[in-house]
Amino acid sequence: MKHFSLIPLAALCLIACGKASPIDGTWVIDASKLPAGAANTPQGKEMVSKFKAEFQKGGTCKLDIGDGKDYRGTFEVNGNTITIKDDKQTQTATLNADGTITMPAGPIMLTLKRS
Numbered sequence: 001m002k003h004f005s006l007i008p009l010a011a012l013c014l015i016a017c018g019k020a021s022p023i024d025g026t027w028v029i030d031a032s033k034l035p036a037g038a039a040n041t042p043q044g045k046e047m048v049s050k051f052k053a054e055f056q057k058g059g060t061c062k063l064d065i066g067d068g069k070d071y072r073g074t075f076e077v078n079g080n081t082i083t084i085k086d087d088k089q090t091q092t093a094t095l096n097a098d099g100t101i102t103m104p105a106g107p108i109m110l111t112l113k114r115s
Helices: 003-010 042-050
Strands: 025-029 052-056 060-064 071-078 081-085 090-095 101-105 108-114
Antiparallel strands (some): 081 090
């Protein structure tokens, strides 16, 4: 897992018009859903321990992937599709029936759970 592969998650943050959304709150990586062995590598452990996505009422979000940078953007939830946008890119994620969020991050699919 490369550090830059999480940057699309910064996009995990369109405008929700001030309404609460089903994803408002803080989310972390579900290490049990990473590919076999990935959570046990030094990079995987660091990613799991430092990653945090905060989705806020009004459609803004903030992402901390542990690299010392502050990623901010906007998000919109339409059904089970989450569209996340920052100043450089747009990312799509899925809100699953079990309450988790899945999204691509480079070559892997990340599963996020509420913190």
